[in-house]
Amino acid sequence: MFNPFDPGYAADPYPHLREQRETAPIQELPFGPWIVFEHADALRLLRDTSMSVEERKAIAINPERERMRAQLIAEVAPDYEFRERVSILNLDPPDHTRLRKLVSSVFTPRRIAELQPMIAGVVERHLDAVEARGEMDLIADLAFPLPFTVISEMMGMPTEDRDQVRSWSHALVRILDFTIGPDELRAALQAGENMRAHLGEVIAWKRRNPGDDLLTALIDAEADGDKLSDIELLEQVMLLYIAGHETTVNLIGNGTWALLRNRDQLELWRDDPAVDATAIDELLRFDSPVQLSRRISLEAMELHGREIPAGTFVFTSLGSANRDPAVFGPTADDLDLRRADAARHLSFGSGSHHCLGASLARLQGTEAITGLIRRFPNVRAAADEPDWNGRLVLRGMESLPLSL
DSSP: OOOTTSTTTTTOOHHHHHHHHHHOSEEEOTTSOEEEOSHHHHHHHHHOTTEEOOGGGSOOSOHHHHHHHHHHHHHHOTTHHHHHTTSGGGOOTTHHHHHHHHHHTTSOHHHHHTTHHHHHHHHHHHHHHHHTTTEEEHIIIIITHHHHHHHHHHHTOOOTTHHHHHHHHHHHGGGGSTTOOHHHHHHHHHHHHHHHHHHHHHHHHHHHSOOSSHHHHHHHOOBTTBOOOHHHHHHHHHHHHHHHHHHHHHHHHHHHHHHHHSHHHHHHHHHOGGGHHHHHHHHHHHSOSBOEEEEEESSOEEETTEEEOTTOEEEEEHHHHTTOHHHHOTTTTSOOTTOTTGGGOOTTOOGGGOOTTHHHHHHHHHHHHHHHHHHSTTOEESSSSOEEOOOSSBOOEEEOEEEO
């Protein structure tokens, strides 16, 4: 049975996921949801337009827990559920289609490509700051400040509240884990309220002081006479702001750790710029920053001869799917930066909810990691293990000490 609380799971979940994939590729978990481990099943569910992402369409798994959750929401964030229904992450078509069209109209490949010099400059400045010390904490000194600075620059937003916003964001994303307890839920809800208040003030300031930035473009975005409402704008900005740095921190940390444990691959990428084309997708495949994605069955469905009832949460194990030999062959558990089909990974999801910021994440991950290993060719881990965050959905680390 899938058990993310097994000893050693946080440090290396992949032997456990391989066992699940090989012995029980689809399971009904003891507390109600189902989970699939094979790439084919995960891809099918992520692309299935008959599946939903709207939590309100699911049958309550644990009525007592749902009552506790509703009570906390009413107390801390009474408008939470309404706001969640206008976030692009939690909407089905046609509402999702409409919002994605508006947001993607300003989040264009050209705009992302133009960021490369700025991103490279931010990486260089942060590496300059640690060179004399001869050591660094990858997360605190590079992996977190880089994407935070980039999304703030893109949005034309202030950076002086960086540590406070990071704290709110870190608490808020814990709400994605289905094991969250009452105290953590309260902290997550309060962090969300604080973040919304902060971003609301920033949006109000930006309306008075428009600029050549993504936030101004979102405020002005229009398609076929349609514009984002005030609440829709706030929720999309909040999602872009959090998703724009939280997962990229994990990509940089997880990817660097994978290279440090596979020195031949680190040296390959360090010495051969031709590997830049495939390396970041292989790191995303090898240790996905997002480990689980969920869908809700709107009608009964059959999978592997098992019937999944309507209204059921179904989790796709992206970490397992990305190591499936049926897709990636007998070397699926090996890190191979020249892997030709690495981009078949599901770390950005698939279908209509494929990550809007995938190209930005790839660009930042590539610039950060190549900047590090080419600036400091003899970089080594200064600890036996990173300080893993223990999250079930957003897998990453709190700290990774390096000797330069």
